[in-house]
Amino acid sequence: MPPAGHPEHSAEDLCPEGAVLYERALREGHLRAEDAGGAPCLIDFGLLHPSVADLSRLEPVAPAVALHRLLRASEDRIADERRRELRLAETFAGLMWIDGRHTAATDTPVISVLSGFGRVNQAIAEAMADASRELLAIQPYNGRTAARLNAETLERDQALLDRGGRIRTLYQHTQRHSLATVAHYEQLNGDAEARTLDQVTERLLVIDGTVAFIPASKDRTVALEVRHPALVDYFATTFDRFWHMATPMYPEAVQRPSHNGITPRQQAIAALLIEGHTDAVIADRLGMNIRTAREHIAKLAATLGSESRAQLGYLIGQSGILDQGR
Secondary structure, three states: OOOOOOOOOOHHHOOHHHHHHHHHHHHHOOEEHHHHOOOOHHHHOOOEEEOOOOOOEEEEOOHHHHHHHHHHHHHHHHHHHHHHHHHHHHHHHOHHHOOOOOOOOOOOOOEEEEEOHHHHHHHHHHHHHHOOOEEEEEOOOOOOOHHHHHHHHHHHHHHHHHOOOEEEEEEEHHHHHOHHHHHHHHHOOOEEEEEEEOOOOOOEEEEOOOEEEEEOOOOOOEEEEEOOHHHHHHHHHHHHHHHHHOEEEEOOOOOOOOEOOEOHHHHHHHHHHHOOOOHHHHHHHHOOOHHHHHHHHHHHHHHHOOOOHHHHHHHHHHHOHHHHOO
């Protein structure tokens, strides 16, 4: 329980007293422990920690480090919720097929498990054939060539556009330089847009706001067809929030600016480095091969003058490049 007079709040709603004390600690380098007694949130949220040399003093954690630690915790909670949703879907999928009057609430199951690439693609094709309004798609890089994807989807996408529909797609930034991906959109005639982010979720398709498709296995051989209105609306809302944070790629590409010689790609890598991720995880999260990731890490280290991995993390926190990238 917080002390009397101190309201409960979350990290994104830092109380006025806590904000003033944290700013003071950043300017002066420390606070006396008794001075922070009225704002215990600073310790609870990891913004202050006891000094190793003097336990009666509290030292501030760099804002960039604190921010990314809190964001990581938020990402972990979201991942837990996604795993819980999948377990719920697996638990109830079989129950929905029981033949009985209490399970026959609708002619179409609200969640169906699709097994095999053929069955998944068939279900998507059937949903697209009936669509007339909008396709929302998140397409993470997974090693398949964009040319292969073009061959599979060009006719289907154009048919939706011919019916007056709209297409919005989110890719990772690594796809901005894919000639085949850009060529796909140049061949389409209609309202089709693409934007990019450093990191995206697993593959997601939302069609006409009535049906969504999400992978149910890492190799994408199993998928869920979701027709529950609340879940489909949740997926569409999530897409829109990513969309507004993304950088336009097509029809008009926007150049992402560099900061003091640090490229946007290196900023994204820096954010993951400071969270303690390995080169392999960084490459996977950003949709690039591990060799390319290591080349960017080496360039980042050279730009910041780092001689070791540990020093690089410290210099990233001190440089302010993570704050500039937001």
